[in-house]
Amino acid sequence: MDKLVEQMQEAIIQGQVSEVTAMTNKALETMAPLDVVTKVVAPAMGRVGDLYSCGEFYVPEMLLAARAAKAALGIVKPMLAKGNVKPMATVVVGTVRGDLHDIGKNLVSMMLEGAGFQVVDLGIDVPPEKFIQAVLDNKADLMGMSALISTTMPQMGVTIKEMEKSGMRKQVKVIVGGAPVTDDYAKSIGADGFAPDAAQAVAISKRLLGLN
Numbered sequence: 446m447d448k449l450v451e452q453m454q455e456a457i458i459q460g461q462v463s464e465v466t467a468m469t470n471k472a473l474e475t476m477a478p479l480d481v482v483t484k485v486v487a488p489a490m491g492r493v494g495d496l497y498s499c500g501e502f503y504v505p506e507m508l509l510a511a512r513a514a515k516a517a518l519g520i521v522k523p524m525l526a527k528g529n530v531k532p533m534a535t536v537v538v539g540t541v542r543g544d545l546h547d548i549g550k551n552l553v554s555m556m557l558e559g560a561g562f563q564v565v566d567l568g569i570d571v572p573p574e575k576f577i578q579a580v581l582d583n584k585a586d587l588m589g590m591s592a593l594i595s596t597t598m599p600q601m602g603v604t605i606k607e608m609e610k611s612g613m614r615k616q617v618k619v620i621v622g623g624a625p626v627t628d629d630y631a632k633s634i635g636a637d638g639f640a641p642d643a644a645q646a647v648a649i650s651k652r653l654l655g656l657n
C-alpha cells in the first residue's frame with residue numbers, strides 16, 4: 446500500500462484531526478478526491494469497527510476517529526461536487542430514527558451530489574414522518590435511508606410502511622444502505638434498491654430513475 450495512504454488511515458484511526466487535514470491536502474496533489482474516500486476513509490473506518498468489535502476501542506476512540514474521518518471528507522467534498530451538471534433528480538437522504546451514524550450517509554450524499562443529483566440531507570435520527578414530509582415538500586424522485594445498527598435497521602421498514610399508509614409510496618423510489626443492510630433485507634422490507642457503498646448508490650439511483 447502507498448505509504449501516505451497507510452499513514453492517513455492510521456491518523457484517522459488514531460483520531461488525529463490536524464495530521465489528517467495536512468495529509469489529505471498533501472495527498473490531493475497526486476490522488477483523486479474519490480480515492481481519498483474509497484482508499485483511505487472507508488477502509489480506515491472499517492478497521493475502527495474491527496477494533497471496537499474486538500474490544501480494543503471504546504466509544505470515545507470511535508468518536509475521535511469519526512471526527513478525523515469527517516475532517517478528510519470536509520476537504521474532498523467540494524471537489525467531488527465540482528464538475529456538476531444541472532440537477533437530474535431530487536433525492537432525500539437521512540439516517541433513520543434512533544441512529545446517529547452519519548459518515549456513510551454523508552458519503553452517499555456527496556457522491557450523489559457529485560453525480561448531479563439535488564440532495565436534501567435530513568441528517569441523523571430521522572423519524573418516518575420527517576422523511577415523508579421532506580419527500581412531499583421537495584417533490585423528491587428518490588429517498589435514501591441509512592442504518593448502521595441492527596436495532597435501528599427495522600426503522601427503514603417502519604418508514605416504508607408509513608409511506609404506504611399515507612398513500613405516497615408509489616411517488617418515490619426508495620433505496621437503503623448501511624453496514625448491516627443486505628440486498629435480501631432491502632427486498633424483505635419493500636425497498637426498491639440497496640447498495641453496499643456510495644459509488645454503487647449512485648449507479649442504482651440512476652438505474653431506478655432510468656437516468657442511464
Ligand code: B12
Binds near residue numbers: 497504594595622641
Ligand atoms: C464511527 C462509528 C460510530 C460513531 C458515529 C459517528 C458518526 N458521526 O457517524 C459513534 C461513536 C457516535 C458511534 C456510536 C455508536 N455505535 Co457505532 N460505529 C462506528 C463505526 C466504527 C464506523 C461507521 C462508519 O462510519 N463507517 C464508515 C462508512 C464509510 O461506512 P458505512 O457507514 O457502512 O457506509 C457505507 C455503506 O454502508 C453505504 N451506505 C451507508 N448508508 C447508506 C444509505 C444508502 C441509501 C445507501 C444506498 C448506501 C449506504 O455506503 C457508505 C459509503 O460507502 C461502526 C463499525 C462499522 N464497521 O460499521 C460502528 C458500529 C456501527 N457502531 C456500533 C455500536 C454498537 C454503536 C453504539 C450503540 C455504541 C454505544 N455503546 O454507545 C453507538 C450508537 C449510537 C446511535 N444511537 O447511533 C456497532 C453496531 C453493531 C450492531 N450489530 O448493530 C458497530 C457495527 C461497531 C461494532 N462492530 O460493534 N459509532
